[in-house]
Amino acid sequence: MVTASCFLFSMVVVVLIQFIRPSETNSTTDQSALLAFRAHIINLDPRDILATNWSSATPVCNWAGVTCSRRHNRVAALDLSNMGLVGTIPPDIENISFLASLDISNNNFSGNLPREMAHLHRLKELNLHHNNYTGGLPSGNPSSHYKEVR
Ligand SMILES: *[C@@H]1O[C@H](CO)[C@@H](O)[C@H](O)[C@H]1NC(C)=O
Ligand SMILES: *[C@@H]1O[C@H](CO)[C@@H](O)[C@H](O)[C@H]1NC(C)=O
Ligand SMILES: *[C@@H]1O[C@H](CO)[C@@H](O)[C@H](O)[C@H]1NC(C)=O
Ligand SMILES: *[C@@H]1O[C@H](CO)[C@@H](O)[C@H](O)[C@H]1NC(C)=O
Numbered sequence: 001m002v003t004a005s006c007f008l009f010s011m012v013v014v015v016l017i018q019f020i021r022p023s024e025t026n027s028t029t030d031q032s033a034l035l036a037f038r039a040h041i042i043n044l045d046p047r048d049i050l051a052t053n054w055s056s057a058t059p060v061c062n063w064a065g066v067t068c069s070r071r072h073n074r075v076a077a078l079d080l081s082n083m084g085l086v087g088t089i090p091p092d093i094e095n096i097s098f099l100a101s102l103d104i105s106n107n108n109f110s111g112n113l114p115r116e117m118a119h120l121h122r123l124k125e126l127n128l129h130h131n132n133y134t135g136g137l138p139s140g141n142p143s144s145h146y147k148e149v150r
């Protein structure tokens with residue numbers, strides 16, 4: 001009986017751990033997501049910062065515009081404001097799981113924000129000011145969880 005409840009307890013713990021673990025992402029995932037993001041920018045900025053600086057040879061946390069959280073060593077903020085970028089935001093952004101702040105203001109991003117952005121549960125600040133979005137925040141998005149800075 002004791003053995004049985006111990007076993008059940010362990011099973012519950014194992015199942016809980018599966019749920020608690022946020023996702024299977026790590027800084028490699030951050031890197032692929034950022035490179036996918038860059039691939040959706042049509043004209044890399046005139047100064048070519050992203051083209052040269054976002055190199056797989058250096059850790060993402062050292063990339064221009066990227067700030068990592070000390071605690072998780074994951075991308076927590078992305079500031080690509082005022083870079084003259086033309087493009088769209090790809091769904092891959094959902095994999096930057098620790099993203100809390102995104103600033104792409106004063107560029108020329110267009111289209112709709114990907115629905116997958118709703119998976120970014122830590123996203124609190126979103127600055128889209130001066131872009132060319134046709135749609136609003138993704139539909140079905142619990143948009144109240146982030147504050148749009150305008
Ligand atoms: C991230 O996880 C993948 C497997 O999912 C692994 O191959 C890779 O080495 C990990 N990267 C880091 C930096 O831990
Ligand atoms: C990329 O830019 C950052 C911030 O400006 C700088 O600290 C870093 O040295 C640059 N890395 C490369 C490889 O150019
Ligand atoms: C997020 O990362 C996972 C695992 O690497 C991958 O299977 C998935 O396609 C990625 N999501 C998007 C929207 O690219
Ligand atoms: C924004 O990008 C569109 C193409 O997607 C282009 O037609 C337009 O001229 C750009 N506007 C600015 C201000 O760069």
Ligand SMILES: *[C@@H]1O[C@H](CO)[C@@H](O)[C@H](O)[C@H]1NC(C)=O
Pocket residue numbers: 108110132
């Ligand atoms: C917005 O995008 C459309 C088409 O992509 C383009 O014709 C227009 O010039 C853009 N507007 C601005 C302010 O960039």
